Amino acid sequence: MAVLTAPKIVSSRRDFDDSYTLKRYLATGGYEGLKKALTLNPEKVCAEVDAASLLGRGGAGFPAGRKWSMLRRAPLSYLVVNGDESEPATFKDHYLVERDPHQLVEGVIIAAYALQVTQAFIFLRGEFALGLERVQSAVNEAYKHGALGENIFGSTFSLDIVVHPGAGAYICGEETSLLEALEGKRGFPRIKPPFFPAVNGLYGEPTVVNNVETMSNLPWIISNGGAAFAALGEGRSTGTRLFALAGNVVNPGVYEIEMVKNTFRDLIFDPALGGGVPGNKKVKAIIPGGVSAPWFGPDLLDVPLGADEVAGKGSMLGSGSVVVLDEDQCMVRAAWRITKFFSRESCGQCTPCREGSGWIERVMYRLEHGGGRMEDIDLVLDLCDNISPGLTWPPQQTTICVLGPSIPSAVHSAISMFRQEFIEHVENGGCTHV
Amino acid sequence: MSEITRTAVSITIDGRTIEAEPGELLIAAAERAGTYVPRFCYHPRMEPVGVCRMCLVEVDGPRGATLQPACYLKVNDGMTVTTDSPKVKKAQDGVLEFLLANHPLDCPVCDKGGECPLQDQTLAHGSGETRFIEEKRHFAKPIPIGENVLLDRERCIQCSRCTRFASEVAGDTQIAFSGRGDMIEVAPDPAHPFDSVFSGNTVQICPVGALTAKPYRFTARPWDLDQVESTCTNCAVGCQVAVQSSSNRLTRVLGLDSEAINHGWMCDKGRFAIEAVDANPESVDPLSPKTRITQPLVRVNGKLEVSTWNEALARAASLLSVAAPEQVGIIGGAALTNEGAFAWERFGRGVLGTDNIDAQYGDGLDGLLLQSLPAATIEEATKAPVVVTLTGDLREELPILFLRLRETIVHRGQKLVEFTSVASGLSDHATVSIPVRPGEVSSIVSALVAKEGVAPASSAASSESLNVARELIGLGEGVVFVIGRANVAEDSTFIENSIQTLRDAYPKAKFLSALRRSNVHGALDMGLAPHLRPGRSFQFSAGRSTTEQLDALASGKQKAVLLAGGCLIGNVIDQKLAKSALKKADVVAVTGHGGATLEFADVVLPALVANERTGTFTNIEGRVLGLQAKVVAAGTAWNDVAIASELAEQFGQSLGLNSVDHAAQTIEATTGYPTWKVLSGQSIEGLLVNAANEGSAIRPLDPAAFPGVQPASNVGLGTLTGSIATPSIETVSTVEKAVEGDIAAVNPAKSGVAKANEIRLVVSRALYDDGMAVQASSAFDNLRTRASITLHPATAKKLGVSQGDSVKVTSKSGQGVFEVLENLHAVIGTCQVALGARNAKNVDVVRPLVQVTEPVTRVEVVKA
Amino acid sequence: MSYFNADIQKRAAQLLSLYPRRRSAMLPLLHLAQEQDGYLSEAGIEEVATMTGTTPADVRGTAAFYDMFHLEPVGQYVVGVCTNIACLIAGGEELLEHASKKLGCAVGGTSSDGMFTLEETECLADCNIAPCVQVNHRYVRTTTPDSFDAMIGEIREGKRTDEIPPHGTLIRVRRDGGLRTNEPEVVEARATTLKARDARVAKEQK
Ligand SMILES: Cc1cc2nc3c(=O)[nH]c(=O)nc-3n(C[C@H](O)[C@H](O)[C@H](O)COP(=O)(O)O)c2cc1C
Numbered sequence A: 001m002a003v004l005t006a007p008k009i010v011s012s013r014r015d016f017d018d019s020y021t022l023k024r025y026l027a028t029g030g031y032e033g034l035k036k037a038l039t040l041n042p043e044k045v046c047a048e049v050d051a052a053s054l055l056g057r058g059g060a061g062f063p064a065g066r067k068w069s070m071l072r073r074a075p076l077s078y079l080v081v082n083g084d085e086s087e088p089a090t091f092k093d094h095y096l097v098e099r100d101p102h103q104l105v106e107g108v109i110i111a112a113y114a115l116q117v118t119q120a121f122i123f124l125r126g127e128f129a130l131g132l133e134r135v136q137s138a139v140n141e142a143y144k145h146g147a148l149g150e151n152i153f154g155s156t157f158s159l160d161i162v163v164h165p166g167a168g169a170y171i172c173g174e175e176t177s178l179l180e181a182l183e184g185k186r187g188f189p190r191i192k193p194p195f196f197p198a199v200n201g202l203y204g205e206p207t208v209v210n211n212v213e214t215m216s217n218l219p220w221i222i223s224n225g226g227a228a229f230a231a232l233g234e235g236r237s238t239g240t241r242l243f244a245l246a247g248n249v250v251n252p253g254v255y256e257i258e259m260v261k262n263t264f265r266d267l268i269f270d271p272a273l274g275g276g277v278p279g280n281k282k283v284k285a286i287i288p289g290g291v292s293a294p295w296f297g298p299d300l301l302d303v304p305l306g307a308d309e310v311a312g313k314g315s316m317l318g319s320g321s322v323v324v325l326d327e328d329q330c331m332v333r334a335a336w337r338i339t340k341f342f343s344r345e346s347c348g349q350c351t352p353c354r355e356g357s358g359w360i361e362r363v364m365y366r367l368e369h370g371g372g373r374m375e376d377i378d379l380v381l382d383l384c385d386n387i388s389p390g391l392t393w394p395p396q397q398t399t400i401c402v403l404g405p406s407i408p409s410a411v412h413s414a415i416s417m418f419r420q421e422f423i424e425h426v427e428n429g430g431c432t433h434v
Numbered sequence B: 001m002s003e004i005t006r007t008a009v010s011i012t013i014d015g016r017t018i019e020a021e022p023g024e025l026l027i028a029a030a031e032r033a034g035t036y037v038p039r040f041c042y043h044p045r046m047e048p049v050g051v052c053r054m055c056l057v058e059v060d061g062p063r064g065a066t067l068q069p070a071c072y073l074k075v076n077d078g079m080t081v082t083t084d085s086p087k088v089k090k091a092q093d094g095v096l097e098f099l100l101a102n103h104p105l106d107c108p109v110c111d112k113g114g115e116c117p118l119q120d121q122t123l124a125h126g127s128g129e130t131r132f133i134e135e136k137r138h139f140a141k142p143i144p145i146g147e148n149v150l151l152d153r154e155r156c157i158q159c160s161r162c163t164r165f166a167s168e169v170a171g172d173t174q175i176a177f178s179g180r181g182d183m184i185e186v187a188p189d190p191a192h193p194f195d196s197v198f199s200g201n202t203v204q205i206c207p208v209g210a211l212t213a214k215p216y217r218f219t220a221r222p223w224d225l226d227q228v229e230s231t232c233t234n235c236a237v238g239c240q241v242a243v244q245s246s247s248n249r250l251t252r253v254l255g256l257d258s259e260a261i262n263h264g265w266m267c268d269k270g271r272f273a274i275e276a277v278d279a280n281p282e283s284v285d286p287l288s289p290k291t292r293i294t295q296p297l298v299r300v301n302g303k304l305e306v307s308t309w310n311e312a313l314a315r316a317a318s319l320l321s322v323a324a325p326e327q328v329g330i331i332g333g334a335a336l337t338n339e340g341a342f343a344w345e346r347f348g349r350g351v352l353g354t355d356n357i358d359a360q361y362g363d364g365l366d367g368l369l370l371q372s373l374p375a376a377t378i379e380e381a382t383k384a385p386v387v388v389t390l391t392g393d394l395r396e397e398l399p400i401l402f403l404r405l406r407e408t409i410v411h412r413g414q415k416l417v418e419f420t421s422v423a424s425g426l427s428d429h430a431t432v433s434i435p436v437r438p439g440e441v442s443s444i445v446s447a448l449v450a451k452e453g454v455a456p457a458s459s460a461a462s463s464e465s466l467n468v469a470r471e472l473i474g475l476g477e478g479v480v481f482v483i484g485r486a487n488v489a490e491d492s493t494f495i496e497n498s499i500q501t502l503r504d505a506y507p508k509a510k511f512l513s514a515l516r517r518s519n520v521h522g523a524l525d526m527g528l529a530p531h532l533r534p535g536r537s538f539q540f541s542a543g544r545s546t547t548e549q550l551d552a553l554a555s556g557k558q559k560a561v562l563l564a565g566g567c568l569i570g571n572v573i574d575q576k577l578a579k580s581a582l583k584k585a586d587v588v589a590v591t592g593h594g595g596a597t598l599e600f601a602d603v604v605l606p607a608l609v610a611n612e613r614t615g616t617f618t619n620i621e622g623r624v625l626g627l628q629a630k631v632v633a634a635g636t637a638w639n640d641v642a643i644a645s646e647l648a649e650q651f652g653q654s655l656g657l658n659s660v661d662h663a664a665q666t667i668e669a670t671t672g673y674p675t676w677k678v679l680s681g682q683s684i685e686g687l688l689v690n691a692a693n694e695g696s697a698i699r700p701l702d703p704a705a706f707p708g709v710q711p712a713s714n715v716g717l718g719t720l721t722g723s724i725a726t727p728s729i730e731t732v733s734t735v736e737k738a739v740e741g742d743i744a745a746v747n748p749a750k751s752g753v754a755k756a757n758e759i760r761l762v763v764s765r766a767l768y769d770d771g772m773a774v775q776a777s778s779a780f781d782n783l784r785t786r787a788s789i790t791l792h793p794a795t796a797k798k799l800g801v802s803q804g805d806s807v808k809v810t811s812k813s814g815q816g817v818f819e820v821l822e823n824l825h826a827v828i829g830t831c832q833v834a835l836g837a838r839n840a841k842n843v844d845v846v847r848p849l850v851q852v853t854e855p856v857t858r859v860e861v862v863k864a
Numbered sequence C: 001m002s003y004f005n006a007d008i009q010k011r012a013a014q015l016l017s018l019y020p021r022r023r024s025a026m027l028p029l030l031h032l033a034q035e036q037d038g039y040l041s042e043a044g045i046e047e048v049a050t051m052t053g054t055t056p057a058d059v060r061g062t063a064a065f066y067d068m069f070h071l072e073p074v075g076q077y078v079v080g081v082c083t084n085i086a087c088l089i090a091g092g093e094e095l096l097e098h099a100s101k102k103l104g105c106a107v108g109g110t111s112s113d114g115m116f117t118l119e120e121t122e123c124l125a126d127c128n129i130a131p132c133v134q135v136n137h138r139y140v141r142t143t144t145p146d147s148f149d150a151m152i153g154e155i156r157e158g159k160r161t162d163e164i165p166p167h168g169t170l171i172r173v174r175r176d177g178g179l180r181t182n183e184p185e186v187v188e189a190r191a192t193t194l195k196a197r198d199a200r201v202a203k204e205q206k
């Protein structure tokens, strides 16, 4: 049974239709965290976030407090918020920017204060037209309310936030690529090292990049204390987290649940959450953390929703998306479509990623649609191996950024878990699923 | 702290310990140590990007050995690297296979076939069989992306060398990556083709056959090509090049990586002007630059007829045999080799006994002054913390010098102080760009060197910018002044006085000449100037400069002239004077190229031209560089040493020079000028002939040893002053006032006619002008400078004209119709035109405008 | 003279003032250029190049990296149907096929009346209402062929114009009240904050 006792930290206003307005926000404790933060000195604010042990919600799961404290020696120049959310089946930041933009803005101001930067950018996925309007409205309202701009709430702290629209490129979620886009260039990821944003970020200056959800947790953490947050969850994975549940479930949607205390099974089957698989069909596989993550079979449904717990089983919680594939789904088709995504979204810099993704996609297309050869199955695996040598987890890579080694995840999972299905595709001259 | 002592680091490559420079890229360190790591995107003269992933090697780190790009990784002390493990091999083979997946198999018809790294890698390591049965990516086959460059997108391996070159090195992003993923392609903007003057470099550095050059396409296969290392003679920078030919036809020129000079780059003029050597075999009209002169010609009944050497030489000698030495002279010489120049100097002074010798056409700088300057090398100019330019637009005049300076200014934080009368390619990058109108430079420079000097009230410069410049220059230590002739419609006295002022005010500074005409520096060093003697010595004489000779010829004081290479009419500003002078004179022309001048020649002696002759060349820094013959000339052309010697024989005298080699040895023996060493095959860095070259007998002239250059005349200087507001481009209103003021200032007290739209004329130089090489090479047919005037928007507004308008420009001596181009870097109150511009009827519209007898030319601009 | 109309020009100027370097305004400026012309016209690209201090080739190449920028004219309504994993499971491919028939154009093409351009998109981050459809980047949440047809009908009848602006218009909310990054008083206010920070860091390090 799911443990649903934890407070709603980032989705507390989900039942209000006007949750995105300043009026509602103020009526529900809005900007109190910021006011409190401004009474503390910045180091103390950082310490609270550190105590909360808030893991970054963008995918890599690096603790925000640690990221910040590593930086505080060298004065930071910019804070950049990553709202590019394009990992397939991930839609929790979409929820946050449309439904609770003030919470995001407050979080950004708190972070900026903690980091003592005076310029922040919120980079939002271009396709979020409504989200862009809501966040821009929230920023406008925050200015009028005195929560943003010169001398915030009468303090000596000043901050400007610019809402920056993306323009349709998944790779811009990768933080260095995002910075390139913010510099007005093509979203080509930079090589780390030396381009760790913290050292060599926007315009070559030290920059913190954090995810929308990471930021949205800050008002609560400051209001309630880092310890209260850390008391939730277990081990490295503290607090609650938004999970975007999609695919073959009765109630797809965004759910905020306590980390580690719940398992994939809880998330998928609890009546208050996913509500099970339609038609009571069996789960064939799940994609546990975005399509970059290796898949889990039904045998791993009881793995707790925690970073280390999932990593221990050879995958990742990643972007907080869970896709359920029921017994009727064609695994070749699923893996092909995911590869097609990477092929379309590869930035094109690195040969293995640019050429490999397209080649694998075309072979996978043949396997699915007819024309596949038996040797193609191992051919795609070998091509995968040339992008991510050894096909290990965590992956090795021959590319600049980790989009490259994400390409093999679906193909490798599908072939190792469902090789027979691939063989049948070859034998039957294509897919026989309805 | 003075110098940081750099200690070498040691790294282990495949079990071998080697020394490397701290901060060096692993790929370079490995290569020096004999381990070649395959690569495609890496280019040693550009910032690494690490995108092709071909150079992956295993590097030990905290998390075990991981694959890292050798082109991107800097060496660290103790680094352990494996380049030959199975893991490395698999990764590299994988990259190669991926690259080939979408690469067409058209090597047999590809220009690059035979010299293609992708082909080589594939032959060495690729598997014979492809595992790919899918359709490859398809694009329309080669599309022209610029005048001389074609792109085959199917062959592109997305290494980004070309796009990086365009933006990082050349600074004009006319091509860029477009699209994403495997549909990425190199693309220009359709409305703005890739016509950068550096476009050919992208063809040279493309590792596959994706970019090809129109002039070279399908002319040869690499294995049929023969090559020599030589020096480009299209301008005075002296780029080191590989000249290639096939069946005695020049096919291609490639830049060589000379550390001192061109870093492997070239401009398109140098690269594509080889057509001028082959010229058009059908062209026989001696007045056409497309014609190669391959036989002696003698004028018979008013027509030039093919003749024999014996007859032509005898005829030439009789024409040059005048009653007194002052009745004869030599003009030209910048197109010669040092040896050729030396031979003609000996002939002129020794046989003809005259000092009427001048290699320049009145559009350069005084040779004595040039040789009195402490010379800087290009390298010194690029290493100087502050560089100061008083020149024209270097991108148009000396493109590779522009490239070298741009690199240090943009990428290494060098400060540029620009005194400019033209919209220059460096203006965007200048720390301070001081506008100079015609006639103002000497007063502005005087204000600069004066303590707390203020900008002359009437000038375009502001005191603030002069203060910044003064501060940057300091005492001049380590500062390099790049000096040239920005405006040929301005009396050279202005700039020459300014250079003297700078030399005297900043004795610790160095100077780099920006004279652009081919071997003009070599010609001056060989004494082809009235007061100069070979080996940078001088002796005052009554010899005439080119302009003075033309005057003397026109007035009958001088009877005959020998034109030593180059087309006098095509080069000189005052064509009217030149024509009337030559019409009266007996003219012996020594040249390999046809041209307008030959209309007046009585005898034409055919000389070898670039790439047909061996010898040496001296560039802007005074660096002596080798010239090697690549092709054998058609017909019976001789080298200049032979021609001069044979002509001397006709006078019953001997120059004592048996051959080009002998001439080189003689130069070295008599002057210490080291041409012979270069000739006998030294490195492509050449030999520096200036004070910096220890042990060299050649030193700059001591300025104290001669009284300096007297201004030719001071006429008119007074009329240029007046009171106007200091222009600032900040606000339109002050700008307008400035223009108004300027117009008031140039209000001709002399002429007495005030015209509201009269402004000062700047005649700059364009790379694709109407020079012989440009006219003879079809590569430049559509790139030739247009009949346009460049105006600052404020000037345009004041004149009531705007971008694209057709305007009539009138001076006291001529007029022409031009198109208006607005440019924020143009100097307010001036009208800039480029020498070489012609109208639709192919008639020169610029030279006639220049009032050669005036210190500056004023023009009136009205809408046509 | 600017190619942009007065309103776009004003907003462009504001955008340019928001960023420490003008090239940073590239993507928002391209959205504005697209708002004016419905796609990125040659003149729009030139204008953005001038504003950002770059070249047309650079702007074009940059724009072509991003899916939302159209270098060729498109319909007044760009319809995007997602076929990525969650939508695939929910029938995204079938809905896309239906849309193609309904609009009478191939995927990537434009309907003969020039009104609609159809695109296959990657995940649009609205997977709980799959298959996901956007029109001019507004979620229309029509997951079945019938609801799709109804939606198209309403657009044709002009019933959705408030909700769905013409193609290119992305953000209708204007930034207001906000400080402009490069204005002197802002620079000063931020300098004060930074000075305070530096003083504290200095104290800490003692
Ligand atoms: C291909 C790729 C796509 C990514 N997309 C996103 C994204 O859409 N949103 C996001 O917040 N992080 C994304 N990331 C992770 C970011 O690079 C970065 O780690 C994150 O924004 C840091 O924020 P956090 O520490 O708050 O999680 C992506 C990473 C990669 C490699």
Ligand code: SF4
Pocket: A171, A188, A189, A345, A346, A347, A348, A349, A350, A351, A353, A354, A399, A400, A401, A402, A403, A404, A405
């Ligand atoms: S791995 Fe792929 S997405 Fe990442 S930088 Fe390389 S080509 Fe671009």
Ligand code: FES
Pocket: B038, B039, B040, B041, B042, B049, B050, B051, B052, B053, B054, B055, B056, B069, B070, B071, B072
């Ligand atoms: S040569 Fe190193 S990545 Fe291309």
